[in-house]
Amino acid sequence: MKKVRMGMVGGGKNAFIGAVHRIAAFIDGEIELVCGAFSSDEARSKSSGLSLYLPENRCYASYDEMFETEASLPKTQRMEFVVIVTPNYLHFPIAKAAIENGFHVLSDKPATLNLPEALALASLIKRHECLYGLTHTYNGYPLIKQAKHLIEKGDLGNIVKVVVEYSQGWLASKNDEQSKQASWRLDPEKSGVSCCMGDIGGHAANLAEYVSGLQITDVCADLTSTIVGRTLDDDGTVMLKLSNGAKGVLLASQISLGDENNLKLRIYGDKKSIEWSQLEPNTLWLKSNTEATLQIRAGVGEMCIEAQRAMRTPAGHPEGYLEAFANIYQNFVAQIRAHNNGEQSDNATFDVPGIEEAVRGMAFIENVVMASQSDLKWHPFALDLNQNLPEQN
Ligand SMILES: NC(=O)c1ccc[n+]([C@@H]2O[C@H](COP(=O)([O-])OP(=O)(O)OC[C@H]3O[C@@H](n4cnc5c(N)ncnc54)[C@H](O)[C@@H]3O)[C@@H](O)[C@H]2O)c1
Numbered sequence: 593m594k595k596v597r598m599g600m601v602g603g604g605k606n607a608f609i610g611a612v613h614r615i616a617a618f619i620d621g622e623i624e625l626v627c628g629a630f631s632s633d634e635a636r637s638k639s640s641g642l643s644l645y646l647p648e649n650r651c652y653a654s655y656d657e658m659f660e661t662e663a664s665l666p667k668t669q670r671m672e673f674v675v676i677v678t679p680n681y682l683h684f685p686i687a688k689a690a691i692e693n694g695f696h697v698l699s700d701k702p703a704t705l706n707l708p709e710a711l712a713l714a715s716l717i718k719r720h721e722c723l724y725g726l727t728h729t730y731n732g733y734p735l736i737k738q739a740k741h742l743i744e745k746g747d748l749g750n751i752v753k754v755v756v757e758y759s760q761g762w763l764a765s766k767n768d769e770q771s772k773q774a775s776w777r778l779d780p781e782k783s784g785v786s787c788c789m790g791d792i793g794g795h796a797a798n799l800a801e802y803v804s805g806l807q808i809t810d811v812c813a814d815l816t817s818t819i820v821g822r823t824l825d826d827d828g829t830v831m832l833k834l835s836n837g838a839k840g841v842l843l844a845s846q847i848s849l850g851d852e853n854n855l856k857l858r859i860y861g862d863k864k865s866i867e868w869s870q871l872e873p874n875t876l877w878l879k880s881n882t883e884a885t886l887q888i889r890a891g892v893g894e895m896c897i898e899a900q901r902a903m904r905t906p907a908g909h910p911e912g913y914l915e916a917f918a919n920i921y922q923n924f925v926a927q928i929r930a931h932n933n934g935e936q937s938d939n940a941t942f943d944v945p946g947i948e949e950a951v952r953g954m955a956f957i958e959n960v961v962m963a964s965q966s967d968l969k970w971h972p973f974a975l976d977l978n979q980n981l982p983e984q985n
Contacts, residue, residue, distance in 0.1 A: 808834060812970050813961075
Protein backbone atom coordinates (compact mmCIF):
# COMPACT_ATOMS: atom_id res chain seq x y z
CA MET A 593 0.00 0.00 0.00
CA LYS A 594 1.25 3.44 -0.92
CA LYS A 595 0.16 6.90 0.11
CA VAL A 596 -2.35 8.50 -2.25
CA ARG A 597 -0.73 11.32 -4.22
CA MET A 598 -2.43 14.72 -4.08
CA GLY A 599 -1.95 17.91 -6.10
CA MET A 600 -3.32 21.26 -4.99
CA VAL A 601 -4.62 24.27 -6.94
CA GLY A 602 -4.78 27.42 -4.82
CA GLY A 603 -3.70 27.51 -1.20
CA GLY A 604 -0.59 29.64 -1.73
CA LYS A 605 1.07 31.88 0.84
CA ASN A 606 -1.49 33.89 2.84
CA ALA A 607 -4.42 31.91 1.53
CA PHE A 608 -6.93 30.72 4.11
CA ILE A 609 -8.36 27.28 3.51
CA GLY A 610 -5.52 25.66 1.53
CA ALA A 611 -3.40 25.31 4.68
CA VAL A 612 -6.35 23.84 6.57
CA HIS A 613 -6.83 21.30 3.78
CA ARG A 614 -3.18 20.29 3.97
CA ILE A 615 -3.38 19.70 7.73
CA ALA A 616 -6.60 17.70 7.30
CA ALA A 617 -5.16 15.69 4.42
CA PHE A 618 -2.06 14.72 6.43
CA ILE A 619 -3.76 13.78 9.74
CA ASP A 620 -4.19 10.11 8.90
CA GLY A 621 -0.87 9.68 7.08
CA GLU A 622 -2.58 8.30 3.95
CA ILE A 623 -1.92 11.23 1.60
CA GLU A 624 1.19 12.90 0.28
CA LEU A 625 1.28 16.27 -1.46
CA VAL A 626 3.30 15.78 -4.63
CA CYS A 627 2.65 18.92 -6.63
CA GLY A 628 0.71 22.16 -6.86
CA ALA A 629 -0.21 25.32 -8.72
CA PHE A 630 -0.69 27.42 -5.64
CA SER A 631 -1.27 30.86 -7.12
CA SER A 632 -2.13 32.60 -10.40
CA ASP A 633 1.26 34.29 -10.05
CA GLU A 634 4.07 31.99 -11.24
CA ALA A 635 6.73 33.16 -8.78
CA ARG A 636 4.30 33.00 -5.88
CA SER A 637 3.13 29.53 -6.88
CA LYS A 638 6.75 28.28 -7.02
CA SER A 639 7.80 29.87 -3.74
CA SER A 640 4.65 28.53 -2.03
CA GLY A 641 5.44 25.03 -3.27
CA LEU A 642 9.09 25.25 -2.26
CA SER A 643 8.11 26.35 1.23
CA LEU A 644 6.06 23.15 1.43
CA TYR A 645 9.26 21.19 0.58
CA LEU A 646 8.07 20.19 -2.89
CA PRO A 647 10.72 19.69 -5.58
CA GLU A 648 10.93 22.69 -7.92
CA ASN A 649 9.79 20.73 -10.97
CA ARG A 650 6.50 19.87 -9.27
CA CYS A 651 5.69 23.51 -8.37
CA TYR A 652 3.80 24.64 -11.44
CA ALA A 653 3.17 28.02 -13.01
CA SER A 654 -0.47 27.21 -13.78
CA TYR A 655 -3.01 24.45 -13.29
CA ASP A 656 -3.01 23.74 -17.04
CA GLU A 657 0.72 23.14 -16.96
CA MET A 658 0.30 20.97 -13.87
CA PHE A 659 -2.35 18.69 -15.35
CA GLU A 660 -0.52 18.33 -18.63
CA THR A 661 2.86 17.60 -17.07
CA GLU A 662 1.51 15.31 -14.35
CA ALA A 663 -0.49 13.32 -16.93
CA SER A 664 2.76 12.67 -18.82
CA LEU A 665 4.55 11.21 -15.75
CA PRO A 666 4.61 7.46 -15.07
CA LYS A 667 1.37 6.30 -13.44
CA THR A 668 3.16 5.40 -10.21
CA GLN A 669 4.50 8.95 -9.80
CA ARG A 670 1.84 11.33 -11.06
CA MET A 671 -0.72 12.84 -8.73
CA GLU A 672 -3.91 10.83 -8.35
CA PHE A 673 -6.29 13.56 -7.29
CA VAL A 674 -6.37 17.33 -7.16
CA VAL A 675 -7.83 19.44 -4.39
CA ILE A 676 -9.27 22.77 -5.54
CA VAL A 677 -9.00 25.63 -3.04
CA THR A 678 -9.21 28.72 -5.24
CA PRO A 679 -11.91 31.41 -5.38
CA ASN A 680 -15.25 30.06 -6.66
CA TYR A 681 -15.08 31.19 -10.31
CA LEU A 682 -12.14 28.86 -10.95
CA HIS A 683 -13.66 25.70 -9.48
CA PHE A 684 -15.36 24.58 -12.71
CA PRO A 685 -12.54 25.23 -15.21
CA ILE A 686 -10.04 23.56 -12.89
CA ALA A 687 -12.28 20.55 -12.19
CA LYS A 688 -13.00 20.22 -15.93
CA ALA A 689 -9.31 20.33 -16.86
CA ALA A 690 -8.46 17.81 -14.13
CA ILE A 691 -11.16 15.35 -15.17
CA GLU A 692 -10.28 15.65 -18.85
CA ASN A 693 -6.70 14.76 -17.92
CA GLY A 694 -7.87 11.74 -15.92
CA PHE A 695 -7.51 13.03 -12.35
CA HIS A 696 -9.98 12.64 -9.48
CA VAL A 697 -11.22 15.91 -7.98
CA LEU A 698 -11.84 17.00 -4.41
CA SER A 699 -13.24 20.52 -4.66
CA ASP A 700 -14.07 23.08 -2.08
CA LYS A 701 -17.55 24.55 -2.16
CA PRO A 702 -19.53 26.04 -3.78
CA ALA A 703 -18.90 23.52 -6.56
CA THR A 704 -19.02 26.08 -9.37
CA LEU A 705 -19.85 29.71 -10.11
CA ASN A 706 -23.43 28.93 -11.15
CA LEU A 707 -25.94 26.12 -11.71
CA PRO A 708 -25.34 25.61 -15.47
CA GLU A 709 -21.66 24.99 -14.69
CA ALA A 710 -22.60 22.48 -11.98
CA LEU A 711 -24.87 20.64 -14.43
CA ALA A 712 -22.11 20.65 -17.05
CA LEU A 713 -19.75 19.23 -14.42
CA ALA A 714 -22.26 16.49 -13.60
CA SER A 715 -22.45 15.61 -17.27
CA LEU A 716 -18.65 15.57 -17.56
CA ILE A 717 -18.30 13.27 -14.55
CA LYS A 718 -20.83 10.87 -16.05
CA ARG A 719 -18.66 10.56 -19.14
CA HIS A 720 -15.37 9.99 -17.30
CA GLU A 721 -14.01 7.47 -14.84
CA CYS A 722 -13.10 10.15 -12.33
CA LEU A 723 -14.30 10.49 -8.75
CA TYR A 724 -15.60 13.82 -7.48
CA GLY A 725 -15.90 14.96 -3.86
CA LEU A 726 -17.00 18.25 -2.33
CA THR A 727 -15.65 19.40 1.03
CA HIS A 728 -18.79 20.06 3.04
CA THR A 729 -16.60 19.98 6.12
CA TYR A 730 -19.28 19.92 8.77
CA ASN A 731 -20.59 16.51 7.69
CA GLY A 732 -17.35 15.14 9.10
CA TYR A 733 -18.13 15.68 12.80
CA PRO A 734 -18.70 12.45 14.78
CA LEU A 735 -21.81 13.74 16.50
CA ILE A 736 -23.29 14.92 13.21
CA LYS A 737 -22.96 11.32 12.07
CA GLN A 738 -24.55 10.18 15.34
CA ALA A 739 -27.44 12.65 14.88
CA LYS A 740 -27.98 11.37 11.34
CA HIS A 741 -27.96 7.81 12.69
CA LEU A 742 -30.55 8.58 15.39
CA ILE A 743 -32.86 10.10 12.78
CA GLU A 744 -32.35 7.19 10.37
CA LYS A 745 -33.30 4.66 13.04
CA GLY A 746 -36.42 6.61 13.89
CA ASP A 747 -35.56 7.84 17.39
CA LEU A 748 -36.90 11.31 16.62
CA GLY A 749 -40.03 10.02 14.90
CA ASN A 750 -41.36 11.95 11.95
CA ILE A 751 -39.33 15.13 11.36
CA VAL A 752 -41.53 18.21 11.61
CA LYS A 753 -39.10 21.13 11.82
CA VAL A 754 -35.47 21.91 10.97
CA VAL A 755 -33.66 25.03 12.15
CA VAL A 756 -30.13 25.65 10.95
CA GLU A 757 -28.05 28.76 11.54
CA TYR A 758 -24.59 29.80 10.40
CA SER A 759 -23.55 33.23 11.55
CA GLN A 760 -20.21 35.01 11.47
CA GLY A 761 -19.21 38.61 12.09
CA TRP A 762 -16.13 39.01 9.90
CA LEU A 763 -17.82 41.17 7.20
CA ALA A 764 -19.67 43.45 9.62
CA SER A 765 -18.07 46.71 8.50
CA LYS A 766 -16.77 48.46 5.40
CA ASN A 767 -13.20 48.12 6.73
CA ASP A 768 -13.55 44.35 6.70
CA GLU A 769 -13.63 44.41 2.89
CA GLN A 770 -9.87 44.96 2.60
CA SER A 771 -8.78 41.36 3.15
CA LYS A 772 -7.91 39.06 0.24
CA GLN A 773 -10.67 36.67 1.32
CA ALA A 774 -13.34 39.40 1.48
CA SER A 775 -12.47 41.12 -1.78
CA TRP A 776 -13.22 38.18 -4.09
CA ARG A 777 -16.18 36.93 -2.01
CA LEU A 778 -17.92 40.29 -2.51
CA ASP A 779 -17.23 40.35 -6.26
CA PRO A 780 -20.04 38.67 -8.28
CA GLU A 781 -17.59 37.78 -11.09
CA LYS A 782 -15.50 35.71 -8.70
CA SER A 783 -18.00 34.66 -6.05
CA GLY A 784 -21.24 34.07 -7.99
CA VAL A 785 -24.74 35.48 -7.40
CA SER A 786 -24.35 35.43 -3.62
CA CYS A 787 -21.74 36.13 -0.98
CA CYS A 788 -23.18 34.99 2.34
CA MET A 789 -25.64 32.35 1.08
CA GLY A 790 -23.03 30.99 -1.31
CA ASP A 791 -20.23 30.98 1.22
CA ILE A 792 -21.94 29.63 4.34
CA GLY A 793 -25.69 29.31 3.64
CA GLY A 794 -24.88 26.43 1.29
CA HIS A 795 -22.98 24.64 4.09
CA ALA A 796 -26.00 25.06 6.37
CA ALA A 797 -28.42 23.77 3.71
CA ASN A 798 -26.20 20.76 3.06
CA LEU A 799 -25.90 19.99 6.78
CA ALA A 800 -29.68 20.17 7.26
CA GLU A 801 -30.27 17.79 4.35
CA TYR A 802 -27.44 15.43 5.34
CA VAL A 803 -28.58 14.98 8.93
CA SER A 804 -32.34 15.00 8.39
CA GLY A 805 -32.20 12.79 5.30
CA LEU A 806 -34.75 15.17 3.76
CA GLN A 807 -34.41 17.44 0.76
CA ILE A 808 -35.28 21.10 0.54
CA THR A 809 -38.11 21.41 -1.98
CA ASP A 810 -39.21 25.06 -1.67
CA VAL A 811 -37.67 28.27 -0.37
CA CYS A 812 -38.93 31.70 0.65
CA ALA A 813 -35.99 34.03 1.12
CA ASP A 814 -34.98 37.49 2.21
CA LEU A 815 -31.35 38.47 1.53
CA THR A 816 -29.75 41.75 2.51
CA SER A 817 -26.62 43.70 1.68
CA THR A 818 -26.36 45.33 5.07
CA ILE A 819 -23.28 47.37 4.32
CA VAL A 820 -23.90 50.18 1.84
CA GLY A 821 -22.21 49.67 -1.53
CA ARG A 822 -22.17 45.88 -1.51
CA THR A 823 -23.72 44.19 -4.54
CA LEU A 824 -23.96 40.82 -2.90
CA ASP A 825 -25.75 39.71 0.27
CA ASP A 826 -24.01 39.62 3.63
CA ASP A 827 -27.02 38.34 5.59
CA GLY A 828 -30.13 36.31 4.87
CA THR A 829 -33.10 34.36 6.20
CA VAL A 830 -34.67 31.49 4.31
CA MET A 831 -37.84 29.60 5.14
CA LEU A 832 -37.78 26.03 3.91
CA LYS A 833 -40.23 23.33 2.91
CA LEU A 834 -38.76 19.84 3.11
CA SER A 835 -39.53 16.70 1.15
CA ASN A 836 -41.70 15.09 3.88
CA GLY A 837 -43.75 18.27 4.36
CA ALA A 838 -41.70 19.48 7.35
CA LYS A 839 -40.90 23.19 7.60
CA GLY A 840 -37.58 24.80 8.30
CA VAL A 841 -35.64 28.01 8.79
CA LEU A 842 -32.10 28.72 7.63
CA LEU A 843 -30.22 31.78 8.86
CA ALA A 844 -26.88 32.81 7.42
CA SER A 845 -25.02 35.96 8.32
CA GLN A 846 -21.58 37.50 7.97
CA ILE A 847 -22.46 40.74 9.77
CA SER A 848 -23.39 39.28 13.18
CA LEU A 849 -20.90 41.14 15.35
CA GLY A 850 -18.90 38.90 17.63
CA ASP A 851 -20.20 35.65 16.19
CA GLU A 852 -17.47 33.14 15.46
CA ASN A 853 -18.25 30.25 13.12
CA ASN A 854 -21.56 29.89 14.86
CA LEU A 855 -23.09 26.90 13.14
CA LYS A 856 -26.07 25.37 14.94
CA LEU A 857 -28.53 22.69 14.01
CA ARG A 858 -31.85 21.80 15.65
CA ILE A 859 -34.09 19.08 14.27
CA TYR A 860 -37.49 18.40 15.81
CA GLY A 861 -39.35 15.15 15.35
CA ASP A 862 -42.75 14.17 16.74
CA LYS A 863 -41.03 11.97 19.36
CA LYS A 864 -37.73 13.70 20.15
CA SER A 865 -35.44 16.45 18.99
CA ILE A 866 -31.70 17.01 18.62
CA GLU A 867 -29.54 20.08 19.06
CA TRP A 868 -25.88 20.53 18.02
CA SER A 869 -23.51 23.48 17.86
CA GLN A 870 -20.10 23.68 16.24
CA LEU A 871 -18.85 25.71 19.21
CA GLU A 872 -19.36 22.53 21.35
CA PRO A 873 -18.97 19.92 18.61
CA ASN A 874 -18.47 16.94 20.92
CA THR A 875 -21.88 17.32 22.53
CA LEU A 876 -25.24 16.40 21.04
CA TRP A 877 -28.44 17.06 22.96
CA LEU A 878 -31.36 14.65 22.71
CA LYS A 879 -34.58 16.13 24.07
CA SER A 880 -38.25 15.39 24.55
CA ASN A 881 -41.14 16.67 26.66
CA THR A 882 -41.37 13.55 28.78
CA GLU A 883 -37.84 12.37 29.52
CA ALA A 884 -34.78 14.01 31.00
CA THR A 885 -32.63 15.74 28.38
CA LEU A 886 -29.76 13.51 27.34
CA GLN A 887 -26.31 14.92 26.73
CA ILE A 888 -24.55 12.63 24.27
CA ARG A 889 -20.76 13.06 24.32
CA ALA A 890 -18.40 11.96 21.57
CA GLY A 891 -16.83 8.63 22.49
CA VAL A 892 -18.98 7.98 25.59
CA GLY A 893 -21.32 4.99 25.45
CA GLU A 894 -22.63 3.40 22.32
CA MET A 895 -21.97 5.30 19.11
CA CYS A 896 -22.92 4.35 15.59
CA ILE A 897 -20.14 2.91 13.45
CA GLU A 898 -19.88 6.10 11.33
CA ALA A 899 -19.38 8.24 14.46
CA GLN A 900 -16.78 5.80 15.83
CA ARG A 901 -14.85 5.90 12.55
CA ALA A 902 -14.89 9.70 12.70
CA MET A 903 -13.08 9.84 16.08
CA ARG A 904 -9.37 9.47 16.66
CA THR A 905 -8.91 10.15 20.38
CA PRO A 906 -10.58 8.80 23.52
CA ALA A 907 -13.57 10.67 24.98
CA GLY A 908 -12.77 14.07 26.43
CA HIS A 909 -9.69 14.74 24.34
CA PRO A 910 -11.24 17.42 22.16
CA GLU A 911 -11.49 16.88 18.44
CA GLY A 912 -12.85 19.54 16.15
CA TYR A 913 -12.82 21.25 12.78
CA LEU A 914 -9.52 19.84 11.51
CA GLU A 915 -10.50 16.27 12.33
CA ALA A 916 -13.96 16.76 10.77
CA PHE A 917 -12.18 17.98 7.65
CA ALA A 918 -9.79 15.01 7.83
CA ASN A 919 -12.78 12.66 7.86
CA ILE A 920 -13.79 13.85 4.40
CA TYR A 921 -10.21 13.16 3.22
CA GLN A 922 -10.17 9.77 4.94
CA ASN A 923 -13.37 8.74 3.19
CA PHE A 924 -12.27 10.13 -0.18
CA VAL A 925 -8.99 8.20 0.01
CA ALA A 926 -10.89 5.01 0.83
CA GLN A 927 -13.09 5.74 -2.19
CA ILE A 928 -10.03 6.18 -4.44
CA ARG A 929 -8.49 2.93 -3.16
CA ALA A 930 -11.76 1.07 -3.83
CA HIS A 931 -11.89 2.60 -7.31
CA ASN A 932 -8.29 1.49 -7.97
CA ASN A 933 -9.21 -2.04 -6.89
CA GLY A 934 -12.19 -2.13 -9.23
CA GLU A 935 -14.60 -2.23 -6.27
CA GLN A 936 -17.82 -0.25 -5.75
CA SER A 937 -16.74 3.36 -5.30
CA ASP A 938 -19.79 5.60 -5.32
CA ASN A 939 -19.95 8.66 -3.08
CA ALA A 940 -22.88 7.42 -0.99
CA THR A 941 -21.06 4.22 -0.02
CA PHE A 942 -18.05 6.24 1.15
CA ASP A 943 -20.07 9.03 2.77
CA VAL A 944 -18.40 11.69 0.62
CA PRO A 945 -20.51 14.65 -0.60
CA GLY A 946 -20.41 14.39 -4.38
CA ILE A 947 -21.78 15.83 -7.58
CA GLU A 948 -25.39 15.46 -6.45
CA GLU A 949 -24.72 17.64 -3.42
CA ALA A 950 -22.72 19.97 -5.68
CA VAL A 951 -25.67 20.49 -8.02
CA ARG A 952 -28.17 20.77 -5.16
CA GLY A 953 -25.91 23.35 -3.49
CA MET A 954 -25.77 25.50 -6.61
CA ALA A 955 -29.53 25.16 -7.10
CA PHE A 956 -30.04 26.23 -3.48
CA ILE A 957 -27.95 29.38 -3.94
CA GLU A 958 -29.61 30.38 -7.21
CA ASN A 959 -33.15 29.68 -6.00
CA VAL A 960 -32.62 31.57 -2.76
CA VAL A 961 -31.36 34.62 -4.66
CA MET A 962 -34.28 34.37 -7.10
CA ALA A 963 -36.77 33.96 -4.25
CA SER A 964 -35.36 36.98 -2.45
CA GLN A 965 -35.86 39.13 -5.55
CA SER A 966 -39.43 37.97 -6.10
CA ASP A 967 -42.77 38.78 -4.45
CA LEU A 968 -43.93 35.21 -4.83
CA LYS A 969 -43.90 33.59 -1.41
CA TRP A 970 -42.64 30.10 -2.21
CA HIS A 971 -40.16 29.05 -4.91
CA PRO A 972 -40.15 25.36 -5.74
CA PHE A 973 -36.78 24.01 -6.73
CA ALA A 974 -37.51 20.86 -8.57
CA LEU A 975 -34.22 19.30 -9.47
CA ASP A 976 -34.01 15.98 -11.17
CA LEU A 977 -30.32 15.49 -11.75
CA ASN A 978 -30.87 13.28 -14.79
CA GLN A 979 -33.53 15.46 -16.34
CA ASN A 980 -31.52 18.61 -15.82
CA LEU A 981 -28.34 17.35 -17.36
CA PRO A 982 -27.45 19.29 -20.52
CA GLU A 983 -27.19 17.46 -23.83
CA GLN A 984 -23.90 15.65 -24.20
CA ASN A 985 -21.84 16.61 -27.21
N1 LIG B 1 -15.02 24.03 3.33
C1 LIG B 1 -14.90 25.10 4.06
O1 LIG B 1 -15.21 25.09 5.23
C2 LIG B 1 -14.33 26.36 3.45
C3 LIG B 1 -13.84 27.37 4.28
C4 LIG B 1 -13.27 28.49 3.65
C5 LIG B 1 -13.23 28.63 2.28
N2 LIG B 1 -13.77 27.64 1.51
C6 LIG B 1 -13.74 27.74 0.04
O2 LIG B 1 -12.39 27.60 -0.38
C7 LIG B 1 -12.09 28.41 -1.50
C8 LIG B 1 -10.90 29.32 -1.21
O3 LIG B 1 -11.24 30.19 -0.15
P1 LIG B 1 -10.10 30.96 0.69
O4 LIG B 1 -10.81 31.69 1.75
O5 LIG B 1 -9.02 30.02 1.06
O6 LIG B 1 -9.58 31.98 -0.40
P2 LIG B 1 -8.14 32.71 -0.45
O7 LIG B 1 -8.35 33.95 -1.23
O8 LIG B 1 -7.57 32.80 0.92
O9 LIG B 1 -7.23 31.69 -1.26
C9 LIG B 1 -7.39 31.45 -2.63
C10 LIG B 1 -6.10 30.91 -3.21
O10 LIG B 1 -6.29 30.61 -4.59
C11 LIG B 1 -5.16 31.08 -5.32
N3 LIG B 1 -5.48 31.28 -6.73
C12 LIG B 1 -6.23 32.24 -7.31
N4 LIG B 1 -6.24 32.08 -8.65
C13 LIG B 1 -5.49 30.99 -8.92
C14 LIG B 1 -5.11 30.31 -10.11
N5 LIG B 1 -5.51 30.72 -11.31
N6 LIG B 1 -4.30 29.22 -10.00
C15 LIG B 1 -3.87 28.79 -8.81
N7 LIG B 1 -4.20 29.39 -7.65
C16 LIG B 1 -5.00 30.47 -7.70
C17 LIG B 1 -4.78 32.37 -4.59
O11 LIG B 1 -3.46 32.77 -4.91
C18 LIG B 1 -4.92 31.90 -3.16
O12 LIG B 1 -3.75 31.21 -2.78
C19 LIG B 1 -13.38 29.17 -1.80
O13 LIG B 1 -14.07 28.56 -2.85
C20 LIG B 1 -14.19 29.08 -0.51
O14 LIG B 1 -15.59 29.09 -0.72
C21 LIG B 1 -14.31 26.52 2.07
